[in-house]
Amino acid sequence: MIEASAPGKAILLGEHAVVYDQPALAVPLPDLRTLVSIQQLASDRASIYIEAIDLDQSFWLHERDDRDPLACATRLALTAATSSHPQSLQIQIRSSIPIAAGLGSGAATSVAIIRAIAAYFDISLADQSISDMAFQVEKLHHGTPSGIDNTVISFEKPLYFQQEKHCQTFVLGKDLQLVLGHCGVTSQTGDVVAGVRKRWQAEPMTYDALFKEVGDLVDQAYRALIEGKLQALGELMNANHSLLQSMAVSQPELDALVESARDAGALGAKLTGAGAGGFMIALVEPSSAGTVLKALVEAGAQHAFTTKVST
Numbered sequence: 542m543i544e545a546s547a548p549g550k551a552i553l554l555g556e557h558a559v560v561y562d563q564p565a566l567a568v569p570l571p572d573l574r575t576l577v578s579i580q581q582l583a584s585d586r587a588s589i590y591i592e593a594i595d596l597d598q599s600f601w602l603h604e605r606d607d608r609d610p611l612a613c614a615t616r617l618a619l620t621a622a623t624s625s626h627p628q629s630l631q632i633q634i635r636s637s638i639p640i641a642a643g644l645g646s647g648a649a650t651s652v653a654i655i656r657a658i659a660a661y662f663d664i665s666l667a668d669q670s671i672s673d674m675a676f677q678v679e680k681l682h683h684g685t686p687s688g689i690d691n692t693v694i695s696f697e698k699p700l701y702f703q704q705e706k707h708c709q710t711f712v713l714g715k716d717l718q719l720v721l722g723h724c725g726v727t728s729q730t731g732d733v734v735a736g737v738r739k740r741w742q743a744e745p746m747t748y749d750a751l752f753k754e755v756g757d758l759v760d761q762a763y764r765a766l767i768e769g770k771l772q773a774l775g776e777l778m779n780a781n782h783s784l785l786q787s788m789a790v791s792q793p794e795l796d797a798l799v800e801s802a803r804d805a806g807a808l809g810a811k812l813t814g815a816g817a818g819g820f821m822i823a824l825v826e827p828s829s830a831g832t833v834l835k836a837l838v839e840a841g842a843q844h845a846f847t848t849k850v851s852t
């Protein structure tokens with residue numbers, strides 16, 4: 542049996558503005574992972590059975606076309622890995638990354654499938670090639686992905702990302718202690734991104750100015766991350782949350798969790814990912830992680846946890 546995995550991700554600053562060519566910052570969340578295993582099936586038929594346990598889906602590959610993200614990722618990887626796949630295989634997908642919550646579960650699934658298939662056929666694929674394939678699948682999830690999710694998950698390193706301009710992994714100046722809380726509402730990235738696009742079309746000057754302000758915060762936060770200035774980073778995250786509120790992608794439950802994390806001593810807190818539901822993220826001193834976690838649970842977080850991104 543062959544196994545491969547990919548991490549979840551959190552956007553520290555810059556979601557939504559990144560779709561409009563502004564920079565954004567993301568980190569992998571190595572404690573949350575999608576795991577894909579491949580084993581040979583005892584069958585003469587050359588067919589592939591996909592079992593996605595957490596998505597409650599199982600199907601033969603030939604039953605689904607390329608509009609299905611799991612089938613699409615599998616075919617892209619098979620095409621890159623082998624000119625023919627005469628074996629009968631079972632591909633099993635398990636994930637500890639919450640679904641539809643802003644933590645990159647879709648991109649992690651694609652990357653883990655691609656890595657597992659490459660390992661099964663014993664070929665080596667560059668991280669950039671894996672990311673490019675996963676980007677094709679991201680387009681199925683929503684029409685205009687920036688590419689930040691597939692990139693940070695494929696490279697599994699902190700990332701400064703600006704579409705087609707500047708994409709750079711970097712080393713953190715200090716470990717980041719994070720606390721994340723789910724507000725209890727799920728949202729589809731595609732719907733939230735489409736909502737922002739509608740509002741941008743209605744008020745282009747207002748939204749372009751908001752996106753530019755986010756881009757400026759991201760550049761300051763990039764320096765703070767490299768220099769390990771966590772107090773400054775926290776303040777920039779707070780300012781980014783206000784701009785996301787102005788874009789109407791936050792909502793009351795998320796705002797309540799963000800407030801309670803700040804009141805409990807977080808250095809900064811904001812929604813993370815598409816918003817309109819899903820997770821918020823708080824940057825904390827290691828000594829206050831427990832207090833902030835407790836505050837989030839008391840404020841109604843449905844799922845809350847602490848995690849560390851190491852230098």
Ligand code: MEV
Nearest residue numbers: 556557686687688814815
């Ligand atoms: C989703 O994780 C982040 C968004 O900026 C969309 C994207 O970048 O494709 C909302």
